[in-house]
Amino acid sequence: MTYGTTIRTGLIGYGLAGRAFHAPLIAAVEGLDLVAIASLRAEEIARDWPAARTADANTIIADPDIDLVVIATPNPTHAPLACAAIAADKHVVIDKPLALDVGEGAVVAALAADRGRVLGVFHNRRWDGDFLTVRHLLDDRALGTVQLYEARWDRFRPAIKPGWREQPGPGSGLLADLGPHLIDQALLLFGAPQAITADVLAQRDAAQVDDYFELTLDYGPMRAILSASTLAAAPRPRFAVHGTGGSLVKYGLDPQEAWLRAGKRPADPGYGEDDPALYATRTDATGTATRVPTARGDYRAFYAGIVRAIEEGAPPPVAPADAIDALRLIEIARESAAQGRRLALA
Structure with missing residues (x-):
């Protein structure tokens, strides 16, 4: 996977977290391009982000042109969606909490490390x-x-x-x-x-x-x-x-x-x-x-850190180990x- 001027980003979820936090912050940070949003709220997405297409979660995860998947869905879906995205060689941001428990969180973190993917947890x-x-x-x-x-x-x-x-x-x-x-x-x-x-x-x-x-x-x-x-x-x-x-x-x-x-x-x-x-x-x-x-x-600092982690190999702004410690x-x-x-x- 190579990166040009932008990291193509797909957002899964357009409830409070996706709408109020992730979408505007992604759009505000240089190096990120919000290209797709998975949600049933197609009219809201078209109004708020006309340049982003509406898709389902599986389509975003499978899309070879998407580099980063942001998960802003109910807590029980965080780990399964993250594992699916990492397995598809996507970098991943998960809205807190990382997972439902320490065991789930450790599985997600281990998979990201094994696949060489950036995993960031939104402890904004x-x-x-x-x-x-x-x-x-x-x-x-x-x-x-x-x-x-x-x-x-x-x-x-x-x-x-x-x-x-x-x-x-x-x-x-x-x-x-x-x-x-x-x-x-x-x-x-x-x-x-x-x-x-x-x-x-x-x-x-x-x-x-x-x-x-x-x-x-x-x-x-x-x-x-x-x-x-x-x-x-x-x-x-x-x-x-x-x-x-x-x-x-x-x-x-x-x-x-x-x-x-x-x-x-x-x-x-x-x-x-x-x-x-x-x-x-x-x-x-x-x-x-x-x-x-x-x-x-300034919550933009989180996503600026994600850009550096993907493009330069810097540590993610919130390490998965920190999120697992909080779950513990x-x-x-x-x-x-x-x-x-x-x-x-x-």
């Missing part, structure tokens, strides 16, 4: 502006030695939304949806924990799958608490980081998702810029509080919640 929240801000401050030890890290993702959705994410089945529930992002961020900052204590619940009256979780990651004297709720009308801080040199507290979600869901494009002015009213507050050891401007987030922690968290006790990592 590595490029949230608020997370980039936290990571920069921790790299600079601006808060001293961190002893408590809290990352929370709250929503207020008392009603059950239609769709597979809130219906019983493999890959459904809030931990499978938001857990990979929060865990991936914690692993980037602190590495693997020594143990996990987890609480995973269905709190809403009509909920059939988990809609709340709180994970406590044990790093010796330090704790990382990762939590999400669907019944928080007044959201808790997105990040609260406390160390021997002070604290950082940040409210509000990164603006990129809302921007893209509104139909705006990454090239539009203002993309990735946080509202100054939501800048973090840093309080130093003397009690003095200052505002910290949010770094500009989710599995241990579910077991901890089921047993009601702290579980050490082997």
Whole structure:
């Protein structure tokens, strides 16, 4: 397979992930050409991306002119579609999670390595502006030695939304949806924990799958608490980081998702810029509080990394091993919640 000026890309799935994230980001990154989309939403695709043809998943995977297949479908289909695409000698991007479990993820990763194909997992929240801000401050030890890290993702959705994410089945529930992002961020900052204590619940009256979780990651004297709720009308801080040199507290979600869901494009002015009213507050050891401007987030960095991985042999922007590590922690968290006790990592 050879590449000219562009990597011909086929997208499978045009629900929220395909429509709001992958299609506009692919189209915005130099070196990628969105040529085909597999979905039943042919009218939407023709309106949004008139240069892309509509096809089914099997046709995209079998097309010898397509170099990269992006999978943005329900979670149970991620691994089977990825394996089929890799077997057809395509490079692959999978929306998180990589697979339903560690075993499935390992099979996909091993096949990609064996066939010499790039496999990237869309843990796009590595490029949230608020997370980039936290990571920069921790790299600079601006808060001293961190002893408590809290990352929370709250929503207020008392009603059950239609769709597979809130219906019983493999890959459904809030931990499978938001857990990979929060865990991936914690692993980037602190590495693997020594143990996990987890609480995973269905709190809403009509909920059939988990809609709340709180994970406590044990790093010796330090704790990382990762939590999400669907019944928080007044959201808790997105990040609260406390160390021997002070604290950082940040409210509000990164603006990129809302921007893209509104139909705006990454090239539009203002993309990735946080509202100054939501800048973090840093309080130093003397009690003095200052505002910290949010770094500009940019999900395009993920796909720019995919281009480099395919064309130059660079490591993928999110390694499959990182995604498998996140899946492993989710599995241990579910077991901890089921047993009601702290579980050490082997």
